[in-house]
Amino acid sequence: MIRISRRNLLVSSAALAAGAGLGLGRAAAQSDVTATLKLQTFGGDAELAGINSAIGRFNKAYPNVTVEVSIDPISTGWGDYVTKVLGQFTSGSAADVYGTAIETFQAFSARGLFLPLNDFVAANSGFSDFAPSLFEQGSYKGNINYIPIGWNNIMINYNRDLFDKAGVAYPARGWTWEQFRETAKALTVKNGSGNVSQFGYEVPNQNFFIQPWFFSNGTGVLNADWTASNMLDPKVAETLQFLYDLIHVDGVSPIPGAETLDNQFMAGQVAMISRGQWIVQNAKKNNVNMDIAIPPMKEREATVIGFGAYAIAKSAPNADLAKALVLELTSEETQREQGERGGGVPGRKSAASSEAFLAFPPSAFLYYETLPFTTAVPSPANFQEVEKIFIRHYTAMMSGQESIADGTKTADAELNESFARLKQQLGG
Template sequence: MTNITRRSVLLSSAALATGLGLSRAFAQSDVSATLRLQAFGGDAELAGIKNAIERFNKKYPNVEVVVSIDPISTGWGDYVTKVIGQFTSGSPADVYGTAIETFQSFSARGLFMPLDDFIKANPGFSDFAPSLFEHCAYKGVINYIPIGWNNIMVNYNRDLFDKAGLAYPKRGWTWDEFREISKKLTVKDSAGNTTQFGYEVPNQNFFVQSWFFSNGTSILNKDWTASNMLDPKVAETLQFLHDLIHVDGVSPIPGAETMDNQFVAGQVAMISRGQWIVQNAKANKLNMDIAVPPKKTEEGTIIGFGAYAIAAKTEQPDLAKALVLELTSEETQREQGERGGGVPGRKSAASTEAFLAFPPSAFLYYETLPFAHAVPSPANFQEVEKIFIRHYTAMMSGQETIAAGCQAADAELNQSFARLKAQMGG
């Protein structure tokens, strides 16, 4: 936990309004208080948060912001459990950083403050893509202010494409073209051992979902209230990924560990990841670029993003709103976007020369928003994710057939939704 306080010369109220997009002063600048911020992320996110708090303290020098940051090393399901525990024990934070995977879980329990009026009062939020706010709503009420986001793209090693004499992927490439390219990027030694894989079939829920969307389907129905695992297109998608492994040999069986390090080392030519991988690629001088995922029936990918929310019963709502404005300001978003870890929610912060400099096709991140689907995130997300990934892993390894795995996952998912409905009094 990091305690950050700072006293400095006060900015005028007018300067604050200009810098943060405030429509009115939320609290007296000489107020004394303590705010608790529960954030998530790593070093890049923490550095940006600290700088944002320093700017906040120029206006509110007597407000101490106590920061606790969670690396989400064990998944969003555990984070949901942690946050609900804070509210249950009567010790919630005032401001929460969280992600779309948790939105319904928290909003269904009424943990956070409605922010519709707050958003309307601050026209500076128009800098965000409208679709981000659409994903922030639960039953017509917005509880979250978006920050950085990630959509799954095909990240590829340009040097390996050059070595194989292959043209770089272009918009509109197909599954069949992807498959043939993956074969040509797979290299074996004289003994038949694979020394370079063309692709890593993903081992995580978020990474793999773009494949379903590019085939016009999803593992859940459109309103995330039931399984869609019996859709023939779901089985078709899973069979395609299975065949990349067991028929074409272009990917290993998904294991417990991701293959980011192998990608950086040139042992894997393509992987499905978000913008967070850029930071590591830069550090290792990897000559990589991004491509829109290949399509079967349509262009489609998945988006997940972070956001800030304010506890419904905070004792400092005005100060909390002022802090959120700084945490979501263009300056904060620009700084965090250029450090890596996600695409800034504000288009202005994602249009800077520094952000667009790498990878070469960084402009594609925003170009995918019209066909980017939110990661399926019902209020029982932690159960849904575990059920799906368990059967997905078994199908990819050959322990379950595609047909049996889809049937079993469908039954378990619908049982989970039935429990959720009972818990919510539906």
């Protein structure tokens, strides 16, 4: 049974298992239990391929269990995914297992949607292959609700051919904002009419992609514990001004619009973009001679981290089966396949150390080297509101429709109003 729609792919695991030819997985013997599990998750081709393989292994142990997979590409942001999942629970159509990301953790956990998995983690020594910080960031009020999978930290992805053509040295560790600025200028090309035919950089249009600029300046949009706005910090305005100047003073980037410039980067029309490891799969497909660099620093070396994880709904009627499926979905085999295909940096260090994973881009080792100085993407329980408020004012400021002084002040007020509403909703 395969049913495909624009945003969802529904796959019968029984059909997948027939041709999988894979090992038994973590179960010791075949079970005759009959059931259906619903998996709601996210991603693209790399993630789906790894999920299908994991379900194939799961079905070697549970041949009579059908897993229905609905996969969301997150094309409109995590805030919309939160709204979608909350709607599923409200309507009584919740899945059994959810694949989600850190941006949603507090939004879901604060509402008590998922099972605590502390005992499950303690009983499976194989989880020690994950960085402990991932489980810490996947906890809420002492309960582990999320089992980590792949993660992404935003890096500067750059086209080495364009650097070579311009005679510009590849980025070095510890480069500064001003060095970045000069590099972006050198990589911007105009035609005889003065129109830009190649941009040096894409000033990002998405919340996750923007965060390293704030962190590297020792600031953030929210305060440290994600309970209030930090938009009035002068360093926030300084960061926004730097990005604005890249667009309007230096002319190295277009104004951020509704669409990202991934296609333009793949076509050699943009030299540098801020993205995570997920871009690798498209770079390979398009034969882009790409490498990565740590984002430039103002005050310190820094970048943002976001990661995916699996959770089990409290409403799941077959929690033990769901846990068995999660073991396969988070296994080294699954993580290795997804990482090598370009589905994110594997959460398991063993999978991220494979020769295939480290083969491309040439500096792939930097993904893990940045882990000690990453900061989690701000993800409060009202994330869907916070993201929309920030991006609305950010895009207005970057386009010049709103001054940075006015934009930061208005965004600060709206964000704090949102946090006040959240406090009331959660009985704080």
